[in-house]
Amino acid sequence: MGGKVMALIQCPNCGKEVSDKAEKCPNCETLLREPPKKVCKECGQELNEGVLICHKCGCPVSTETSERGSKKKGSKKLIIIAVLIIAALLIIIFGVNSYNKKVEENKKIEISENYGINIKTATTTMLKGASDAEKLGVLIHDVWSNTIFEKSDAETDMYTKTDGRFNNDFNDSLNKLFADSTYQTRLSAVKSNQTNVERIMKKLQDPPEEYQEAYNAIKDYYDAYLEIINLVINPSGNLQTFTSNFNDADSAVVKYYAAMKIYTE
Incomplete structure (x- = not known):
């Protein structure tokens, strides 16, 4: 079976062996290479962070990062909604228990x-x-x-x-x-x-x-x-x-x- 074998290099800061594809050392978090620059897929023009349209050819910039951010925000919203639902259920359960307890107390008083x-x-x-x-x-x-x-x-x-x-x-x-x-x-x-x-x-x-x-x-x-x-x-x-x-x-x-x-x- 063929396949690429991952090469190991030494971190210049701590000396630990890390993958040659790693952007930073997992041990000391030292940057091992500059993160890849964002470029226009149409013309190859280097783009600044946050740009939505290439200033050279006018091609829309990929929104993959934005979509990831939206997904993260969506996940956070779902978590918040789930927490609110659980809190509401707990309040309802507490209210029902309190009501039943009150009914039981009133029943005992009546008896x-x-x-x-x-x-x-x-x-x-x-x-x-x-x-x-x-x-x-x-x-x-x-x-x-x-x-x-x-x-x-x-x-x-x-x-x-x-x-x-x-x-x-x-x-x-x-x-x-x-x-x-x-x-x-x-x-x-x-x-x-x-x-x-x-x-x-x-x-x-x-x-x-x-x-x-x-x-x-x-x-x-x-x-x-x-x-x-x-x-x-x-x-x-x-x-x-x-x-x-x-x-x-x-x-x-x-x-x-x-x-x-x-x-x-």
């Missing part, structure tokens, strides 16, 4: 506010139901007791007496009470209240961290509430055990309602 409202609603709804149940429980006790001890009372005589005489069996008196339409309406209101409370309590599951203590407190309140509700819906045992259990449940409701005030006021 917390709604939870606080549900805590208050559950507390007051249970108080209303327990209060209504307490009145029914007292009426059950009085009908039960007045039948056994044959005590006349304007509110209970219609249940404890038949033809003006006390019933021999307190169960007869209680059955008359439970069959009474007014009592049934009041008892239905208590049961409806219980349904509403259960619905609200389901919403209170998985509380936000700041409401964990309130949730623990309202669970105790709910247990006491259920106890007094169940005693009215299904009274059982004898008069003494019913009275004792009812009084304990009533006291517990008052106690735990008072404990809930620090979370609802």
